[in-house]
Amino acid sequence: MPQTANPALIEDLVIANHILVNEGVLDGFGHISVRHDRDPGRFLIARSMAPGLVTAQDIVACDLDGQVHDDRGYKTYLERFIHSEIYRARPDVMSVIHSHSPAVIPFGVTGARLRPICHMSGFLGSQVPVYEIRQTAGESSDLLVRNQALGKALANTLGACNVALMRGHGNVVVGTSIQQSVFRAIYTESNARLQSEAMRLGEINYLTPEEAQATAEMNDAHIGRPWEIWKKKAQQNRF
Amino acid sequence: MPQTANPALIEDLVIANHILVNEGVLDGFGHISVRHDRDPGRFLIARSMAPGLVTAQDIVACDLDGQVHDDRGYKTYLERFIHSEIYRARPDVMSVIHSHSPAVIPFGVTGARLRPICHMSGFLGSQVPVYEIRQTAGESSDLLVRNQALGKALANTLGACNVALMRGHGNVVVGTSIQQSVFRAIYTESNARLQSEAMRLGEINYLTPEEAQATAEMNDAHIGRPWEIWKKKAQQNRF
Amino acid sequence: MPQTANPALIEDLVIANHILVNEGVLDGFGHISVRHDRDPGRFLIARSMAPGLVTAQDIVACDLDGQVHDDRGYKTYLERFIHSEIYRARPDVMSVIHSHSPAVIPFGVTGARLRPICHMSGFLGSQVPVYEIRQTAGESSDLLVRNQALGKALANTLGACNVALMRGHGNVVVGTSIQQSVFRAIYTESNARLQSEAMRLGEINYLTPEEAQATAEMNDAHIGRPWEIWKKKAQQNRF
Amino acid sequence: MPQTANPALIEDLVIANHILVNEGVLDGFGHISVRHDRDPGRFLIARSMAPGLVTAQDIVACDLDGQVHDDRGYKTYLERFIHSEIYRARPDVMSVIHSHSPAVIPFGVTGARLRPICHMSGFLGSQVPVYEIRQTAGESSDLLVRNQALGKALANTLGACNVALMRGHGNVVVGTSIQQSVFRAIYTESNARLQSEAMRLGEINYLTPEEAQATAEMNDAHIGRPWEIWKKKAQQNRF
Numbered sequence: 001m002p003q004t005a006n007p008a009l010i011e012d013l014v015i016a017n018h019i020l021v022n023e024g025v026l027d028g029f030g031h032i033s034v035r036h037d038r039d040p041g042r043f044l045i046a047r048s049m050a051p052g053l054v055t056a057q058d059i060v061a062c063d064l065d066g067q068v069h070d071d072r073g074y075k076t077y078l079e080r081f082i083h084s085e086i087y088r089a090r091p092d093v094m095s096v097i098h099s100h101s102p103a104v105i106p107f108g109v110t111g112a113r114l115r116p117i118c119h120m121s122g123f124l125g126s127q128v129p130v131y132e133i134r135q136t137a138g139e140s141s142d143l144l145v146r147n148q149a150l151g152k153a154l155a156n157t158l159g160a161c162n163v164a165l166m167r168g169h170g171n172v173v174v175g176t177s178i179q180q181s182v183f184r185a186i187y188t189e190s191n192a193r194l195q196s197e198a199m200r201l202g203e204i205n206y207l208t209p210e211e212a213q214a215t216a217e218m219n220d221a222h223i224g225r226p227w228e229i230w231k232k233k234a235q236q237n238r239f
Numbered sequence: 240m241p242q243t244a245n246p247a248l249i250e251d252l253v254i255a256n257h258i259l260v261n262e263g264v265l266d267g268f269g270h271i272s273v274r275h276d277r278d279p280g281r282f283l284i285a286r287s288m289a290p291g292l293v294t295a296q297d298i299v300a301c302d303l304d305g306q307v308h309d310d311r312g313y314k315t316y317l318e319r320f321i322h323s324e325i326y327r328a329r330p331d332v333m334s335v336i337h338s339h340s341p342a343v344i345p346f347g348v349t350g351a352r353l354r355p356i357c358h359m360s361g362f363l364g365s366q367v368p369v370y371e372i373r374q375t376a377g378e379s380s381d382l383l384v385r386n387q388a389l390g391k392a393l394a395n396t397l398g399a400c401n402v403a404l405m406r407g408h409g410n411v412v413v414g415t416s417i418q419q420s421v422f423r424a425i426y427t428e429s430n431a432r433l434q435s436e437a438m439r440l441g442e443i444n445y446l447t448p449e450e451a452q453a454t455a456e457m458n459d460a461h462i463g464r465p466w467e468i469w470k471k472k473a474q475q476n477r478f
Numbered sequence: 479m480p481q482t483a484n485p486a487l488i489e490d491l492v493i494a495n496h497i498l499v500n501e502g503v504l505d506g507f508g509h510i511s512v513r514h515d516r517d518p519g520r521f522l523i524a525r526s527m528a529p530g531l532v533t534a535q536d537i538v539a540c541d542l543d544g545q546v547h548d549d550r551g552y553k554t555y556l557e558r559f560i561h562s563e564i565y566r567a568r569p570d571v572m573s574v575i576h577s578h579s580p581a582v583i584p585f586g587v588t589g590a591r592l593r594p595i596c597h598m599s600g601f602l603g604s605q606v607p608v609y610e611i612r613q614t615a616g617e618s619s620d621l622l623v624r625n626q627a628l629g630k631a632l633a634n635t636l637g638a639c640n641v642a643l644m645r646g647h648g649n650v651v652v653g654t655s656i657q658q659s660v661f662r663a664i665y666t667e668s669n670a671r672l673q674s675e676a677m678r679l680g681e682i683n684y685l686t687p688e689e690a691q692a693t694a695e696m697n698d699a700h701i702g703r704p705w706e707i708w709k710k711k712a713q714q715n716r717f
Numbered sequence: 718m719p720q721t722a723n724p725a726l727i728e729d730l731v732i733a734n735h736i737l738v739n740e741g742v743l744d745g746f747g748h749i750s751v752r753h754d755r756d757p758g759r760f761l762i763a764r765s766m767a768p769g770l771v772t773a774q775d776i777v778a779c780d781l782d783g784q785v786h787d788d789r790g791y792k793t794y795l796e797r798f799i800h801s802e803i804y805r806a807r808p809d810v811m812s813v814i815h816s817h818s819p820a821v822i823p824f825g826v827t828g829a830r831l832r833p834i835c836h837m838s839g840f841l842g843s844q845v846p847v848y849e850i851r852q853t854a855g856e857s858s859d860l861l862v863r864n865q866a867l868g869k870a871l872a873n874t875l876g877a878c879n880v881a882l883m884r885g886h887g888n889v890v891v892g893t894s895i896q897q898s899v900f901r902a903i904y905t906e907s908n909a910r911l912q913s914e915a916m917r918l919g920e921i922n923y924l925t926p927e928e929a930q931a932t933a934e935m936n937d938a939h940i941g942r943p944w945e946i947w948k949k950k951a952q953q954n955r956f
């Protein structure tokens with residue numbers, strides 16, 4: 001339950017919602033969650049609302065079956081199964097972001113593969129898988145990950161990766177902390193923009209797999225640096 | 240007459256004007272209307288002015304022949320016939336937006352067809368028709384829908400669709416509420432941006448017609464969510 | 479001298495400087511002038527400074543030979559000859575803007591021709607000439623229109639047109655009022671963005687010459703509408 | 718030590734940090750330095766932090782071996798060797814900027830060469846070299862210039878140029894003052910955007926080498942003009 005979670009964690013989750021809106025990763029839709037600090041079988045997430053408006057009062061706890069536990073009777077997002085099934089499949093994951101991050105959408109609907117073009121996005125690694133919901137839900141779904149089966153299929157596509165694209169929908173990004181998942185979501189969007197642009201200029205010299213790994217590890221040591229300015233900017237824009 | 244219309248409806252119409260400017264759908268031109276809640280033969284629209292400056296005092300009532308009924312003698316836009324003729328032809332339509340939404344213009348002047356690239360824009364359906372004013376007004380018009388005949392031709396092109404492009408001019412979007420038409424106008428612009436980008440990356444895997452319909456219905460249940468953040472952002476920018 | 483010019487004209491000139499910065503036409507460089515309301519042989523322009531910082535106290539008068547007449551000894555831009563020679567050659571012109579408007583630059587350095595893609599930019603007409611300074615200044619100039627001979631060559635290239643591009647430099651836009659030249663400068667930039675985008679989608683169906691003329695005349699009747707919102711936005715951004 | 722450096726120089730360095738963030742050259746990463754006004758063997762730079770948050774209290778002095786000299790025990794960026802080795806190799810250089818300036822990244826990872834497309838970027842000259850860190854650090858580095866050897870290799874690639882790209886990483890820009898390096902960093906980004914766009918329209922008519930040199934010299938005489946508006950804009954955005 002949110003009242004028993006670390007208040008500092010809830011505060012970071014609220015700020016993360018605002019940062020992701022302010023940096024153009026989320027608009028009126030999308031969500032970020034963090035695994036509950038006292039119960040690995042639960043995660044914290046906002047109730048069903050626009051992420052730019054989330055406050056600490058709007059955070060609820062949800063278990064890995066997708067059941068919300070909230071004294072006030074709040075509900076959360078239909079697509080909570082994105083979060084619950086990834087937390088179930090990936091004990092290493094502490095934060096999950098689902099967004100419609102705009103520059104990434106084109107990579108999910110074409111044959112172009114998203115790959116790390118610079119050192120900020122080494123976490124993309126050697127593979128960014130694409131989740132095709134038609135394989136599970138058929139040809140006439142509403143594309144939402146609205147139940148456990150669809151969540152499991154998505155978690156399966158994600159595998160051990162940090163990012164998976166969702167065809168015609170958006171993407172999911174995971175991290176070992178709120179700060180890391182936010183960093184990755186912002187630089188996934190950035191990488192998509194840069195890669196699209198570079199593909200028009202010619203053949204791209206991508207990071208080698210070893211460079212991708214080395215830069216990812218290096219960046220993990222500096223994740224606090226951009227967090228501070230993203231936070232300041234979001235606050236100045238009065239989120 | 241506006242004084243007899245529901246004040247909450249007028250307030251939403253004013254906010255919608257500001258949202259559409261703040262989200263980049265309207266600039267100094269374009270307009271949104273809503274069908275009068277007490278008289279289906281009339282609609283509410285701002286007088287002839289920049290949409291970003293509209294207040295409740297600027298709303299007038301107009302009938303389906305394009306006649307303004309206003310005690311103060313206010314006029315409205317020359318292109319009011321876009322609205323009047325669509326309300327006449329489409330009893331299901333409760334709100335109409337005409338914009339010069341920038342990313343959409345290129346689709347109206349080339350052979351490229353606007354199609355739903357992701358679940359937010361399923362409402363585009365399987366067809367987005369293009370209105371060619373030359374077929375009615377000839378080769379030397381000023382492109383404005385400035386009379387009933389041109390309005391009827393546009394309504395005829397729109398047919399049962401939610402969106403129609405206007406060659407060399409802009410587009411028209413309809414909905415069953417102000418909130419729905421605003422949602423559709425914003426995501427029409429978004430879809431155009433994403434589709435242009437994706438077309439450069441390769442062959443696009445669009446939504447199937449069934450997916451388009453299912454996602455459109457699903458989104459209709461969540462239209463209030465982005466409205467709240469769009470409203471907050473417009474107000475913060477002091478419109 | 480500025481003190482004898484109509485204060486309302488000077489105020490509009492100051493606001494126009496701020497609008498053009500706020501709308502992305504000018505950055506730290508570029509300038510707008512207006513013909514003096516009491517002396518057609520002089521024009522009003524800011525002294526040599528960033529246009530976003532211009533106040534009424536910074537406006538000076540300059541004659542058609544490029545001589546500044548200012549009791550305070552202020553100087554104006556090196557490129558004042560763009561203005562003086564166009565005012566000399568074109569008695570119909572009341573306002574001149576020189577900018578490095580970004581989307582337009584690519585059309586000045588390639589074979590692509592800027593043409594009116596929609597009704598807002600009918601004023602581009604059937605021809606937007608490109609000024610090649612190498613024809614007058616040779617292959618090693620600094621590209622500035624820094625004397626009368628270069629100004630005359632530019633005015634000659636402009637001819638009776640409303641807009642001329644300057645290769646590797648920017649463009650010049652003229653109008654019969656400050657409001658009209660500002661309108662044209664903003665929609666020249668807009669047209670360039672839209673046309674670049676549309677050229678990637680396929681063959682463009684441009685306005686016919688007759689449509690261009692009809693839309694230009696029609697827009698002239700509505701130039702006050704966007705001016706009010708551009709002014710409000712510039713003021714809100716505290717220029 | 719910063720307390721002995723000219724306070725006006727420190728103030729300019731702080732403002733330059735904020736300007737570069739506000740103009741989109743820096744995000745949460747990147748840095749600008751200036752050579753110490755009383756000791757050419759040292760330079761001033763912020764401690765390891767987001768540039769948008771830098772204040773005068775955060776400036777430290779660093780020598781050309783990359784040793785920080787600070788009574789408070791502050792550290793600076795890992796990549797300080799970019800700065801130290803360029804100051805060592807180039808006595809003419811008084812300010813260095815390292816950024817991940819987004820539009821420039823694609824030119825560092827493809828065969829496309831960055832060249833001056835307009836008079837604002839004549840300082841790019843006839844060659845913008847690309848630094849390939851693999852030649853010194855091998856195929857599995859984290860791409861950071863984290864020691865003297867890598868800094869020397871980068872300085873060697875830069876040679877007598879004003880700008881060098883860093884493959885998969887960003888770029889470095891140098892100048893004879895803070896104002897000049899800021900000007901060059903902003904217009905390097907601008908040139909990349911314009912050149913990418915123009916390359917899609919057709920063959921580009923670039924500045925001749927003589928025009929590049931003449932425009933670079935001319936712009937050096939006007940560097941104070943945009944600085945004032947960039948400063949005002951950064952301050953208005955509350956950096």
